[in-house]
Amino acid sequence: MLSPQVTPASLQGMLEKKYDAVIIGGGHNGLVAAAYLAKAGKQVLILEKGAALGGATVSQRVFPDFDARLSRYSYLVSLLPQKIISDLGLNFTTLGRTVASFTPDIRDGKHVGLLVESAGGEATAASFEALTGDRAEFDRWNTFYREVSKIATVIAPTLLEPLPTRSELRAAVNAPIWNDIFETPIGEVLESHFDDSLVRGVVLTDGLIGTHTSSHDFAANRCFLYHLIGNGTGEWRVPQGGMGKLVEQLVTLVTELGVDLLVDAEVTSTVRNSDGHFTTSSKLGSFSSRYVLANCAPQLLSKIADVTEPESLPGSQMKVNMLLKKLPRLKSGVDPKVAFAGTFHIDERYSDLETAYAESYWDQVPTRIPAEIYCHTLTDPSILSEELIAQGYHTLTLFGIHTPAKLFESNHDAVKAEVVSKLLAQMNEYLEDPIEECLAVAKDGSLCIEAKTPLELERDVALPQGNIFHKDLSWPFREDGDEVSWGVETEIENLFLIGAGAIRGGGVSGIPGHNGAMAILELENSGADGKGEAK
Template sequence: MKDFYDVVIAGGGHNGLVAASYLAGAGLSTLVLERQSHTGGAAVSEQVFPGVDARLSRYSYLVSLLPDKIVADLGLSLELRSRSVASYTPVRRGGRDLGLMVERPEGAATRESFAALTGSDPDYDAWQAFYGSVGSLASAVAPTLLEPLESADSVRRRVDPALWEELVERPLGETIERRFTDDTVRGVVATDGVIGTFARLHDESLLQNRCFLYHLIGNGTGEWRVPVGGMGAVTDALLQAARRAGAAVVTNAEVLSVEADGTRGSVTWMGGDGERSVDCSFVLANVAPAVLDRLRGRPVASKPEGSQLKINLLLSRLPLLRSGDDPRRAFAGTFHIDEDYTQLETAYGEAAAGSLPAVPPSEVYCHSLTDPSILSPSLVASGHQTLTVFGVHFPARLFAADNDSARAESVRRVLAGLESYLAEPLEPCIARDADGNLCVEAKTPYDIEESVGMPGGHIFHGDLSWPWADDESGAGRWGVETDVANLMICGSGARRGGAVSGISGHNAAHAVLALHP
């Protein structure tokens, strides 16, 4: 290992690997330091259950924001597969069990499903009009994500003024309530504003609006695709790209401190051979801003608070539904559980008051229906399937007093919510591991912080920001800069961070290349 590098990247998550690939490919000597025994951070696939040959996407699980340009630029050997169904929502109305099915692409069955639920077409017409408008905003914003920041005024000039006011200037709840009448339809729209974000739909901070926007602008379409081979396949492709470009990647190297003075930098870490330091021209921090403050020896202004419960399951078979719909179709997209608009707001109120939601909203996704390669051939042949459940409005504060007990009760409530829409008990459908235990794993915000180092278990490293500069003074920057010219944030806490996108890594690398002599 050399004594000096052009760039040292603290953290080997997917953004760090993206940055390393661009920088090393441009001829800069680049070192990546990762504290875990493997790269990828939360974008990993792991054998979760003992003796069971199933590699689950343990933390992050779908891909939307990763630009096709990054995939092409880095020559990634990666397949992102479309799901045949966008979403399915089981509903109980007037003693009947129904299901709101949204196809991909939408067709006659989607309109018929809306009509069966609402009794008429107006909400589906409103649905098409709304998402058509959102698509125009996505097509205006997506091309800017890999460029220096534009000002808000610059982006606004390319967007319908009424839509800009609805989504950027007024709370998302107002728009949903004005455009849609059915409580379930309202809830399906609203969920994209609260995934991983603890906020009311009428929150004046508009945090829910920002979350909603990021969920719908990926590649200009907002489609969430399945990485074939699991999220680990994304990391594997990026690691190969970084090494192919010439970057040095060191695992089991926990960064202890970072120094940067504008022209020179230094990073100290603890590895298998003891404590080491290396000097460099630039430091890229692929860690949360709160972690970077600690590494710089600065007080942490505030610790982020994550707000989700992640449950991974392996089933021996998919359960039957009370609605009678084919479970292979219903679970092929995002399966919404108790996510009516009023249920989302009620759950937020209960959690804000310090109680676990009595009827927790959550959503389920079955990776193996779209990509069975994460299962062994014998598991595929016997009908096994994976389920990922994402519980909404589970802020870290609810687990502070007793994480284990709160986790167990939260899992019980979430799975009871799923079972309420099934025509049979769930437990007999859950596979068992080599020790005879049910194949169920749950991660609270505290568990996520402990395992992958995200402060407060916040999957976005903190509150999301608008993907543009607030005013002209911020335009032209990359959204990765700190108070020191040669120290950049290249993780999810950057201006256009959040989710598995590689955008922060790309932008940090280009910010360095713009400054490197």
């Protein structure tokens, strides 16, 4: 079915046109690439499989009875460079959080917790002292993150340039922290830097988001790195108006720039012909272009083009979206407006994380599922109607880790029910008001909670086995001696991978979209472009 904006006549025009670039997939990276190319005067077509644009970067009214537009999949922004926002003139703002994280714990039968403010002030120091007995762990924390920031400030500006070599980056960082992040498994580093299992765990979680691995595997180091380098600070910020605001802005822009957009247009093949042009076939017909940019995952690209399928870990997280009529009080007595203002970690001690990984590796649902919870509306209530704000409603998002796709393969619904029920019970261990009593109730009496397993993410938003980064993250450099590249090239000339699965992809960043567009514009400017002129 054609979307209302596309008539049979306009579709016919697209089928007859020779595009400069066809983009497979209308996620935010496809839209970013389209915007840069169209601004440079190129004719661009986006073919999106789903009924709407945005991929995993959308806001939706998940609970139809309530005007609450939740960031259904991705929810916080760090990796999107300010330069992309300014280059494209996007009206998209992210808001800082006063609290970075709160981690409840039970010690000697008492409910306590670790508070980390974003600016790391006196309340953070006092919290470390109350939890660990003195301020030594807080000092170690500050030293560690000060060192990590040296890496962030060096790497962030390189992300929108051709890949530096490993040696160039190491020389630019020029500090012992290089060895900790690039040469030593992060688990070893944490064991040598920190004493407290909860403190180690809070640091480690950044290495395990969407990455099913042990802390002793470099996959955790790569994931950790991407969580700490965004815009040179690694700060995770709240998208004002929700994640869908970014896509709304991008869609408006590319439409104004004359990009053609087709939804419900799953691509089934793309082939480079002998004249150098590509024919890209979709449910709505075949389109011709000089370049193809694949915003879909590389595993999916390998099914539609003659490129090798990459190996990858499966997705391993549960995403639970909730609408609350009130925030729950905590057993520790900490104000919920403080505790939920940042990332609320549950059961993410270092020991919990290692145990959960081992259990899930051996096909068991973890005894305790590590998870992090976040309340968008404490920072940005604008995703709720005035009425819901006035009544004290809030949203909560839970991201559970170490629940890999394979756990759900044989008995999906029963395992999903077991996992959700465990997660709620784990939350309730720390809550004075059980979460079930705080959830909003729909007109039909059901509670406003929805959960997505990795397999449901594959079904709903085409993430292979639910991998939120399409595939495992890569180091943000090329090895010495490798050819110069933007990290988006494939085995086929003029076919570029510009989604999360590219080198320096992963997350809401627009980086591979930008880099794919730059790779093409560089080719055009060098005269080594694809054959044939756009019509």
